Amino acid sequence: MLSHLECTRCGEQYPADRAQSVCPKDAGVLYARYDLSSIKRSFSSARLAGRTPTMWRYDAVLPAADPVSLGEGFTPMLPSREYPNVFIKDEGLNPTGSFKARGLSACVTMARHFGLKKLAIPSAGNAAGALAAYAAAAGLEAHIFMPRDVPAANRIECDYYGAHVTLVDGLISDCARKVAELKKSPSWEKDGWFDVSTTKEPYRVEGKKTMGYEVAEQLGWRMPQGIIYPTGGGVGLLGMWKAFEEMQALGWIGPERPKMISVQAAGCAPVVKAWEEGKTSTEMWTNAATLASGLRVPKPYGDYLILEILKKSHGTAVSATDSEILEATRHWSKVEGIFAAPEGAACLVAYRKLRANGFFKPDDTVVLFNTGSGLKYLDVLDSSATRQAAQAKPAARQIGGIIGPY
Numbered sequence: 001m002l003s004h005l006e007c008t009r010c011g012e013q014y015p016a017d018r019a020q021s022v023c024p025k026d027a028g029v030l031y032a033r034y035d036l037s038s039i040k041r042s043f044s045s046a047r048l049a050g051r052t053p054t055m056w057r058y059d060a061v062l063p064a065a066d067p068v069s070l071g072e073g074f075t076p077m078l079p080s081r082e083y084p085n086v087f088i089k090d091e092g093l094n095p096t097g098s099f100k101a102r103g104l105s106a107c108v109t110m111a112r113h114f115g116l117k118k119l120a121i122p123s124a125g126n127a128a129g130a131l132a133a134y135a136a137a138a139g140l141e142a143h144i145f146m147p148r149d150v151p152a153a154n155r156i157e158c159d160y161y162g163a164h165v166t167l168v169d170g171l172i173s174d175c176a177r178k179v180a181e182l183k184k185s186p187s188w189e190k191d192g193w194f195d196v197s198t199t200k201e202p203y204r205v206e207g208k209k210t211m212g213y214e215v216a217e218q219l220g221w222r223m224p225q226g227i228i229y230p231t232g233g234g235v236g237l238l239g240m241w242k243a244f245e246e247m248q249a250l251g252w253i254g255p256e257r258p259k260m261i262s263v264q265a266a267g268c269a270p271v272v273k274a275w276e277e278g279k280t281s282t283e284m285w286t287n288a289a290t291l292a293s294g295l296r297v298p299k300p301y302g303d304y305l306i307l308e309i310l311k312k313s314h315g316t317a318v319s320a321t322d323s324e325i326l327e328a329t330r331h332w333s334k335v336e337g338i339f340a341a342p343e344g345a346a347c348l349v350a351y352r353k354l355r356a357n358g359f360f361k362p363d364d365t366v367v368l369f370n371t372g373s374g375l376k377y378l379d380v381l382d383s384s385a386t387r388q389a390a391q392a393k394p395a396a397r398q399i400g401g402i403i404g405p406y
């Protein structure tokens with residue numbers, strides 16, 4: 001039922017029967033569009049019950065191609081042990097231990113469908129591991145460009161999956177430059193290369209949008225009042241918002257929407273800065289530094305879409321310092337039994353701030369996205385720099401040693 005691709009800037013339509021990157025006219029992000037009125041007639045949400053517990057249960061609203069699946073998606077929606085109306089969507093249980101599995105499962109599915117051979121990705125870490133795994137499963141080549149100081153797990157998993165890894169001195173933006181240089185080589189088209197960077201091909205968003213379908217299905221087709229989402233490239237935010245629009249067109253939900261909240265690390269917060277200044281795009285963040293490696297994205301490519309969603313949903317953007325993130329990582333482990341990725345734990349920091357300032361009321365239902373497993377950050381969480389950051393805030397350290405009244 002995929003009908004065409006549509007530019008999110010100029011609205012131009014492109015055929016969906018071949019591999020496409022961004023809009024040739026204005027470099028806008030392309031979205032996959034479906035014949036939703038036909039799907040509405042032939043498929044109801046009631047038919048989801050009993051379907052495969054992966055993101056491919058929503059194949060009615062995904063491209064019709066043979067899926068490259070490792071069992072991604074349909075992760076648990078865990079009620080918080082600490083806050084009665086908070087749910088933690090635990091994406092750490094995905095294949096490769098992060099939410100990146102969804103986007104790369106859809107992306108590699110379509111790459112194989114279109115006969116592409118060599119998939120190049122600049123990554124802050126977890127997308128690299130996911131691409132490497134799905135490319136291995138599909139029999140395609142993964143070419144990874146990631147910062148030299150990514151968590152060890154990302155380097156090691158890519159190596160074991162048989163990916164071609166280039167470690168770059170710098171950030172994901174420097175890695176993206178490497179991929180851009182590679183594109184100029186004459187063999188790029190001839191040898192079936194393709195750039196699967198965040199939002200530079202249409203299908204990673206399609207995979208990530210299944211998080212929006214799951215939020216609705218797992219809450220009994222009721223929208224929460226808020227969704228807090230750690231925002232690096234922001235694909236999940238884009239995808240969930242797209243899912244809500246599709247679900248409304250399908251008659252699965254009404255016009256209500258959650259407030260969408262971006263949380264970023266204080267050491268790299270281009271979206272928070274742009275939001276606070278009322279801008280419609282971000283500026284390149286200089287000297288980006290945070291132990292939450294997934295949030296070290298100095299300028300997300302889909303920034304204009306992220307900021308539009310925050311505005312349309314009456315959401316906001318919040319930053320968290322590394323010491324706040326570390327304390328929250330420890331707190332969630334002790335209180336919830338969830339050993340979260342630092343990026344995920346940043347949601348707890350944001351939630352506390354938004355409760356303290358009255359943005360959320362105690363009876364608001366809020367979904368916090370833990371985007372990955374803490375097990376992928378063992379070297380980061382155990383390093384001396386991390387211990388120093390934790391010591392920077394004495395109050396946080398004290399909480400770490402006390403068993404709370406939960």
Ligand SMILES: [Zn+2]
Nearest residue numbers: 007010023028
């Ligand atoms: Zn365009």
